[in-house]
Amino acid sequence: MAIYLDSALVSEAEIANKIGWVRGITTNPTLLSKSDLPPEIALKKLTALTSGPVFYQVMAHELADMLSEARKAREIIGEQTILKIPATSVGFQAVARLSSEIDCSVTAIYSAAQAVIASEAGANMAIAYVNRATRLLGDGIALVRDMASVLKNSKTEILAASIKSPQEAAAAIQAGANHLTLPLAMLQAMTIHEFSEITVEEFTQNGIGLN
Ligand code: E4P
Numbered sequence: 001m002a003i004y005l006d007s008a009l010v011s012e013a014e015i016a017n018k019i020g021w022v023r024g025i026t027t028n029p030t031l032l033s034k035s036d037l038p039p040e041i042a043l044k045k046l047t048a049l050t051s052g053p054v055f056y057q058v059m060a061h062e063l064a065d066m067l068s069e070a071r072k073a074r075e076i077i078g079e080q081t082i083l084k085i086p087a088t089s090v091g092f093q094a095v096a097r098l099s100s101e102i103d104c105s106v107t108a109i110y111s112a113a114q115a116v117i118a119s120e121a122g123a124n125m126a127i128a129y130v131n132r133a134t135r136l137l138g139d140g141i142a143l144v145r146d147m148a149s150v151l152k153n154s155k156t157e158i159l160a161a162s163i164k165s166p167q168e169a170a171a172a173i174q175a176g177a178n179h180l181t182l183p184l185a186m187l188q189a190m191t192i193h194e195f196s197e198i199t200v201e202e203f204t205q206n207g208i209g210l211n
Contacts, residue, residue, distance in 0.1 A: 001180075003022060003182065003187070003190075004023060004053075005182070005184060010046065012184045015184060023050075024080070025050055026159075026161065026181040043056065058086070070098050082102075083104045084106075085123075087118065092121045105126070107161070112150045125159045126156050127159045128140070129161055141168075141171045145176055158178050
């Protein structure tokens with residue numbers, strides 16, 4: 001399993017880098033628009049802040065434009081590139097053409113059927129939009145479960161995205177997601193439980209150690 005930072009802010013990537021267990025960074029056009037840096041510069045800085053993958057979401061809609069945008073992203077990010085290609089019929093064609101030269105994920109997946117095609121097209125990852133699916137379809141965790149079922153004999157792994165609480169993150173893994181991507185606040189929230197704090201305080205009050 002890998003847990004990624006879902007952000008394009010260099011300041012957040014610096015914090016995630018220090019955390020030590022965050023394995024890479026996922027971006028999308030909306031996240032890149034929140035940076036005050038041009039996308040090329042932001043992507044270069046993010047890449048320098050992680051030894052793991054940096055996901056870039058292709059924005060073009062026409063096949064030829066998608067291929068050239070994808071290759072441009074690969075030039076900027078280098079070997080750490082994982083493309084995020086939207087789950088559209090043209091997007092799947094782009095994955096089929098690119099997956100032998102650049103690692104591809106398929107993003108904005110809302111059905112098990114799309115996960116099957118992502119796998120057939122050669123994507124390494126299928127990205128489930130968990131909370132959006134709950135809001136739009138009723139049950140984003142069921143979506144992850146269905147995707148895990150159809151991908152059980154596939155090399156395509158499930159990255160759970162659009163996660164809005166630690167409970168939803170854990171439920172997505174329980175339902176079969178292989179990886180998570182989370183905003184910085186959620187990464188931090190995943191580490192905290194009030195009873196852990198209380199328990200540590202009890203040891204501090206009652207115990208002794210090396211110092
Ligand atoms: C992940 O790769 C996506 O960019 C992200 O999680 C989308 O989530 P949202 O529903 O918060 O936009």
